[in-house]
Amino acid sequence: MAPRGYHVARGLRPWGRVQTGDQLVARPRFVDEIATLVHASRAGGLTSLCTGLGRSYGDSALNQGQTVIDMSRLDRVLAFDAVNGVLRAEAGLGLSDVITRIVPHGWFLPTTPGTRFVTLGGAVANDVHGKNHGRAGTFGASVRRIGLWRSDRGEVEISPDLTPELFCATVGGLGLTGAILWVEIQLARIGSSRLDVETIPFGNLDQFLQIALESEAGHEHTVAWVDCSSRGPGFGRGVFTRANWRDDGPLTVHTDRRRLTLPVDLPGFALNGLSLAALNALIHARQTTRPRREICHYAQAFYPLDAIGAWNRLYGPRGFFQFQCVTPLGAGMQPVADLLAAISAVGQGSFLVVLKTFGERASPGLLSFPRRGVTLAIDVANRGERTLALLSRLDRIVMAAGGRLYPAKDGRMPPAMFRAGYPELPRFIGQIDPAFSSSFWRRMCHD
Ligand SMILES: Cc1cc2nc3c(=O)[nH]c(=O)nc-3n(C[C@H](O)[C@H](O)[C@H](O)COP(=O)(O)OP(=O)(O)OC[C@H]3O[C@@H](n4cnc5c(N)ncnc54)[C@H](O)[C@@H]3O)c2cc1C
Known part of the structure; x- marks a missing residue:
């Protein structure tokens, strides 16, 4: 019962x-x-x-x-200081609602993941990152206080200065240190809800890294899409996007109306190697022939996938894995090249291949994923043993490069890889709430 x-x-x-x-x-x-x-x-x-x-x-x-x-359903705003940009809200409040509330006052989330359908508690527990990691660090960097309920202590208020060990275990702590009841964050000033966005095609991975490093000083938001089905001279080609907030208004919020929702699972064969190659070529051609500079609303710049409801059904009834790794900058682009080559060799690519650099700012959480380096995220349709074998090959490449995987995206990494990637694990274990x-x-x- x-x-x-x-x-x-x-x-x-x-x-x-x-x-x-x-x-x-x-x-x-x-x-x-x-x-x-x-x-x-x-x-x-x-x-x-x-x-x-x-x-x-x-x-x-x-x-x-x-x-x-x-x-x-615990989604109440508890306090909002519109002058200083400090928001305290219950942990179940979605980022979409936070944004709707703060944008008219000239504030935005200091960092946001690629979907706004994430709660404050989820953003803390995975210490999520955005396209502006180089400037803002992770979500945890903007958290001032957390109300945490623990089975052994009841409700405690935690912060980086008062309870540093429990704070850095809870940020990125995968929900294992107790129930996050509320979160207080410092927001970031904006002068417009729109951004100047520039798209730059690149021909290979070294060019990507060059543009990414060059863009760090002058551009807040950077991200790239890579065509993972191209081989030969087109190998590693893609499109780099960089953007800065405008400062000339207006301050208009998004709507949560979707343009398209997938009503059913697409059959798995809809994403076979051939259709993927065609789709990648199409995206590449469209991106490179589009104007290089445009003005975009934040909803379009940060959350393009949110316009398609239930897009995760695109991969069919067996679902998909997302593989997101970070490899140290010192290893250059070789690990990413090896990963893309391994994926393309088995014809199991994806149209969603995202490449970014993480900046110098240290992540606050003991188990935070971001660290200085290059991060690759790729969706792989689940085709059973074949897919698991490919992902194991990818694991070995990441481990050999001294990298790690993102637990928020993971459903199968071997425990030894987790331990090797997260050296602060023993410290973290001491802060786990035994009821969770x-x-x-x-x-x-x-x-
Ligand atoms: C389209 C898409 C794009 C994404 N882009 C990014 C990205 O750019 N960067 C990035 O970092 N991530 C990204 N993600 C991953 C997503 O941001 C994280 O998985 C996020 O943590 C999900 O939050 P959620 O509210 O859905 O929480 P859930 O997925 O339901 O839970 C996430 C974790 O938080 C814990 N948790 C949730 N609420 C609480 C609470 N109140 N108290 C204690 N623990 C809690 C859970 O136990 C779990 O460990 C993306 C996901 C999608 C679907």
Whole structure:
């Protein structure tokens, strides 16, 4: 029988839709329900995990066979200082709603992931990064205070100065240090909701790195798309985008209306090697013939995928893996070249291949993913053993380069790779709340 306050949810799937399982889910409306829910779960011999909007790709926001507290109804703004740009809100508030609230006052999130359908709690727990990592660092860098509920201490207020160890374990802590009840962040000033965006085609990976490093001083937001199906002379070609906020207004907010929603899973064959090559060539041709400079609203510049509802169904009923790694800058572009070559050799590429550099700013979390280097993110349709074999090859390339994978995107990295990539793990383990766990964490604890 489900503990009081929970219902059985069968076949839940994360964003990548590969893993599936049953969980007991509660959807509280008030933060003071959390203690009762966690205690009820514990009394039944179960662990808890808080979740946001389920935008993590693998099993880090799953707690299969255990209990999950869906925080998305805890979404109240608790305080907003529009003069100094400080916002405190419950952890279930989505970034989309935060933006709607702050933009008219000339503020924006200091850093944002590639979707606005992420909660404040989820942004903290994965210490998410955006296209402006070089300037702003990760999301955690702008967090001033967090209200955290722990099974052993009740509610505690944590901050970098008062509780440094628990703060840096909670930022990027994958929801394992307790329930994040509220978050207070310092916002960034903007003078317009639009950006000047410049697109620059590049012919190979060395050119990408050159443009990326050159752009760091003069451009806040940088990102590149790479054509992963091109071989021979076109290998590593792509389009680099760099952007800065304008300062001449207006301050208009986005709407959450979608232009397109995928109603059903596309059959897996829709994304076979041939169609991918054609799609990549088309994107490349379109991008390079489009005007080099344009003015874009932030919704278009930061969140292009949000315009397509449920785009994760594009990969068919078996779902997809996202592989996101960072390799140290000292290794240059060779690891990325090896990764792209391995992917292209088996004809299992993707149209969504994103390349970025991370800047010098150290990440605040013990398990934060970003570090100075080059990060590659690629979607790979799940074709069973064949795909797992490819991803293992990619793991070896990343490990040999001294890199690591992003847990928010992961559903299958070997525990040894996690340990090697995250040397602060022993410090982190000391801060875990014993009442909390996740499918990802249990997988990492068992070799
Ligand atoms: C289209 C797309 C683009 C993306 N782009 C980026 C990107 O550019 N950069 C980037 O860094 N990430 C990116 N992501 C990943 C996404 O930002 C993270 O996975 C984010 O953490 C998801 O937040 P969520 O609210 O959906 O939380 P969930 O996915 O539900 O949970 C994420 C983690 O947060 C924990 N958690 C959530 N709420 C709480 C709480 N209140 N208390 C304690 N723990 C909690 C969960 O236990 C879990 O470990 C992208 C995802 C998508 C789908």
